[in-house]
Amino acid sequence: MTSLSDIKHKINFGHVCILPTETVYGIACRADDPTAIDRIYAIKGRGFNKPLAVCIRDIEAAKKLTEFEDMALKLAKEFWPGPLTLVLPVYKKTLDKRCYQGDTIALRCPDIAWREHFKQPLALTSANKSGEPAATTAETGLEVDAVLDTGPSREKIPSTILAVKDGKITCLRAGALKADALAAYDIKWPND
Helix, strand or coil: CCCHHHHHHHHHCCCCEEECCCCCCEEEEECCCHHHHHHHHHHHCCCCCCCCEEECCCHHHHHCCECCCHHHHHHHHHHCCCCEEEEEEECCCCCCHHHEECCEEEEECCCCHHHHHCCCCEEEEECCCCCCCCCCCCCCCCCCCEECCCCCCCCCCCCEEEEEECCEEEEEECCCCCHHHHCCCCEECCCC
8 A cells, every 4th residue: 555655755756646535536746747747637538628626735825826815715714625626816827737727726625634745736636537437436447656545535526616706606516515515605506
Protein backbone atom coordinates (compact mmCIF):
# COMPACT_ATOMS: atom_id res chain seq x y z
CA MET A 1 0.00 0.00 0.00
CA THR A 2 1.30 3.46 -0.93
CA SER A 3 1.87 5.91 1.92
CA LEU A 4 0.84 9.56 1.89
CA SER A 5 4.51 10.62 1.97
CA ASP A 6 5.14 8.53 -1.17
CA ILE A 7 2.10 10.08 -2.89
CA LYS A 8 3.24 13.58 -1.94
CA HIS A 9 6.73 12.90 -3.27
CA LYS A 10 5.38 11.49 -6.54
CA ILE A 11 2.98 14.40 -7.13
CA ASN A 12 5.69 16.94 -6.33
CA PHE A 13 7.86 15.34 -9.01
CA GLY A 14 5.28 15.33 -11.79
CA HIS A 15 3.44 12.06 -11.27
CA VAL A 16 -0.28 11.36 -11.47
CA CYS A 17 -1.93 9.67 -8.48
CA ILE A 18 -5.35 8.59 -7.27
CA LEU A 19 -6.50 10.16 -4.02
CA PRO A 20 -9.65 9.66 -1.94
CA THR A 21 -12.02 12.49 -1.10
CA GLU A 22 -15.12 12.45 1.06
CA THR A 23 -17.24 12.24 -2.10
CA VAL A 24 -15.49 10.03 -4.69
CA TYR A 25 -11.93 9.08 -5.59
CA GLY A 26 -10.02 11.60 -7.69
CA ILE A 27 -7.08 11.57 -10.06
CA ALA A 28 -4.61 14.33 -9.20
CA CYS A 29 -1.38 16.05 -10.14
CA ARG A 30 0.21 19.45 -9.64
CA ALA A 31 -2.02 22.12 -11.17
CA ASP A 32 1.02 23.91 -12.59
CA ASP A 33 2.45 20.86 -14.39
CA PRO A 34 1.29 20.73 -18.05
CA THR A 35 2.90 17.33 -18.72
CA ALA A 36 1.16 15.68 -15.74
CA ILE A 37 -2.13 17.33 -16.73
CA ASP A 38 -1.69 15.94 -20.26
CA ARG A 39 -1.51 12.50 -18.65
CA ILE A 40 -4.74 13.03 -16.69
CA TYR A 41 -6.59 13.85 -19.91
CA ALA A 42 -5.07 10.83 -21.65
CA ILE A 43 -5.79 8.45 -18.74
CA LYS A 44 -9.41 9.59 -18.50
CA GLY A 45 -10.00 9.93 -22.24
CA ARG A 46 -11.31 13.40 -21.42
CA GLY A 47 -11.89 16.12 -24.00
CA PHE A 48 -9.41 19.00 -23.71
CA ASN A 49 -12.32 21.46 -23.76
CA LYS A 50 -13.34 20.30 -20.26
CA PRO A 51 -11.36 22.14 -17.58
CA LEU A 52 -10.12 20.47 -14.39
CA ALA A 53 -11.11 21.47 -10.88
CA VAL A 54 -8.36 22.66 -8.55
CA CYS A 55 -7.95 21.28 -5.04
CA ILE A 56 -6.63 23.70 -2.43
CA ARG A 57 -5.76 23.12 1.22
CA ASP A 58 -7.75 26.04 2.71
CA ILE A 59 -9.39 29.41 2.07
CA GLU A 60 -6.06 31.24 2.28
CA ALA A 61 -4.70 29.12 -0.58
CA ALA A 62 -7.88 29.80 -2.55
CA LYS A 63 -7.46 33.56 -2.09
CA LYS A 64 -4.22 33.39 -4.06
CA LEU A 65 -6.18 32.11 -7.07
CA THR A 66 -9.54 33.86 -7.02
CA GLU A 67 -11.39 37.02 -6.15
CA PHE A 68 -13.58 36.11 -3.18
CA GLU A 69 -16.67 38.28 -3.13
CA ASP A 70 -18.68 38.30 0.10
CA MET A 71 -21.15 35.57 -0.89
CA ALA A 72 -18.41 33.20 -2.07
CA LEU A 73 -16.42 33.75 1.11
CA LYS A 74 -19.52 33.06 3.20
CA LEU A 75 -20.11 29.75 1.38
CA ALA A 76 -16.45 28.74 1.69
CA LYS A 77 -16.36 29.52 5.41
CA GLU A 78 -19.52 27.50 6.02
CA PHE A 79 -18.92 24.48 3.78
CA TRP A 80 -15.14 24.09 3.40
CA PRO A 81 -13.63 21.69 3.97
CA GLY A 82 -16.48 19.72 2.48
CA PRO A 83 -18.27 18.46 -0.64
CA LEU A 84 -18.60 21.86 -2.32
CA THR A 85 -16.86 23.05 -5.49
CA LEU A 86 -17.00 26.81 -6.02
CA VAL A 87 -16.66 28.31 -9.49
CA LEU A 88 -15.27 31.81 -9.01
CA PRO A 89 -13.68 34.64 -11.00
CA VAL A 90 -9.94 34.23 -11.55
CA TYR A 91 -7.59 36.45 -9.53
CA LYS A 92 -4.57 35.70 -11.68
CA LYS A 93 -3.79 32.77 -13.94
CA THR A 94 -0.75 31.01 -12.48
CA LEU A 95 -1.74 27.38 -13.14
CA ASP A 96 -1.99 25.31 -16.31
CA LYS A 97 -4.53 26.87 -18.68
CA ARG A 98 -6.76 23.76 -18.45
CA CYS A 99 -7.51 24.62 -14.82
CA TYR A 100 -9.54 27.61 -16.03
CA GLN A 101 -12.84 27.98 -17.85
CA GLY A 102 -12.49 31.39 -19.43
CA ASP A 103 -12.10 33.80 -16.52
CA THR A 104 -13.27 31.37 -13.83
CA ILE A 105 -11.73 28.58 -11.80
CA ALA A 106 -13.43 25.66 -10.00
CA LEU A 107 -12.02 25.28 -6.49
CA ARG A 108 -12.46 22.31 -4.19
CA CYS A 109 -11.37 21.95 -0.55
CA PRO A 110 -12.24 18.33 0.32
CA ASP A 111 -12.87 17.19 3.87
CA ILE A 112 -9.97 14.76 3.95
CA ALA A 113 -6.70 14.90 5.88
CA TRP A 114 -4.26 14.52 2.97
CA ARG A 115 -5.13 17.96 1.50
CA GLU A 116 -3.29 19.68 4.37
CA HIS A 117 -0.02 18.07 3.23
CA PHE A 118 0.01 19.84 -0.15
CA LYS A 119 1.03 23.48 -0.26
CA GLN A 120 0.61 23.75 -4.02
CA PRO A 121 -2.80 23.48 -5.75
CA LEU A 122 -3.62 20.15 -7.35
CA ALA A 123 -5.58 19.51 -10.52
CA LEU A 124 -8.25 17.07 -9.33
CA THR A 125 -10.99 15.29 -11.25
CA SER A 126 -12.97 12.12 -10.64
CA ALA A 127 -10.97 8.91 -11.06
CA ASN A 128 -12.91 7.29 -13.87
CA LYS A 129 -12.86 7.06 -17.65
CA SER A 130 -14.73 10.01 -19.13
CA GLY A 131 -18.46 9.25 -19.27
CA GLU A 132 -18.30 6.40 -16.74
CA PRO A 133 -19.56 6.58 -13.13
CA ALA A 134 -17.25 8.19 -10.56
CA ALA A 135 -15.14 5.76 -8.51
CA THR A 136 -16.17 5.28 -4.88
CA THR A 137 -13.24 2.94 -4.12
CA ALA A 138 -9.56 2.91 -5.05
CA GLU A 139 -10.24 0.12 -7.57
CA THR A 140 -10.51 2.39 -10.61
CA GLY A 141 -8.71 0.40 -13.28
CA LEU A 142 -6.85 3.56 -14.31
CA GLU A 143 -3.11 3.37 -14.98
CA VAL A 144 -1.52 5.91 -12.63
CA ASP A 145 1.74 6.17 -10.71
CA ALA A 146 0.31 5.51 -7.22
CA VAL A 147 -2.96 5.12 -5.32
CA LEU A 148 -3.82 6.23 -1.79
CA ASP A 149 -6.46 3.72 -0.66
CA THR A 150 -8.46 4.67 2.44
CA GLY A 151 -11.44 2.43 1.75
CA PRO A 152 -14.83 3.35 0.27
CA SER A 153 -15.66 7.06 0.03
CA ARG A 154 -18.21 8.42 2.53
CA GLU A 155 -20.65 10.24 0.26
CA LYS A 156 -20.36 8.12 -2.89
CA ILE A 157 -21.54 10.96 -5.15
CA PRO A 158 -19.57 13.93 -6.54
CA SER A 159 -19.43 17.37 -4.94
CA THR A 160 -22.07 20.03 -5.45
CA ILE A 161 -20.85 22.74 -7.84
CA LEU A 162 -21.95 26.33 -7.26
CA ALA A 163 -20.96 29.31 -9.41
CA VAL A 164 -20.86 32.66 -7.59
CA LYS A 165 -20.77 35.95 -9.44
CA ASP A 166 -21.99 39.42 -8.44
CA GLY A 167 -23.69 38.01 -5.34
CA LYS A 168 -25.74 35.50 -7.35
CA ILE A 169 -25.37 31.74 -6.82
CA THR A 170 -26.12 29.21 -9.56
CA CYS A 171 -26.00 25.46 -9.02
CA LEU A 172 -24.09 23.86 -11.91
CA ARG A 173 -24.30 20.33 -10.47
CA ALA A 174 -26.37 18.99 -7.60
CA GLY A 175 -24.23 16.62 -5.56
CA ALA A 176 -23.20 15.55 -2.08
CA LEU A 177 -23.98 18.91 -0.45
CA LYS A 178 -27.77 18.71 -0.32
CA ALA A 179 -30.25 21.49 -0.99
CA ASP A 180 -31.47 21.52 2.63
CA ALA A 181 -27.93 22.36 3.82
CA LEU A 182 -28.00 25.31 1.42
CA ALA A 183 -31.55 26.42 2.25
CA ALA A 184 -30.36 29.72 3.77
CA TYR A 185 -28.93 30.78 0.38
CA ASP A 186 -30.81 32.10 -2.63
CA ILE A 187 -29.62 29.61 -5.27
CA LYS A 188 -30.74 29.18 -8.85
CA TRP A 189 -31.06 25.38 -9.18
CA PRO A 190 -30.78 23.51 -12.52
CA ASN A 191 -34.54 22.98 -12.75
CA ASP A 192 -35.54 26.56 -11.86
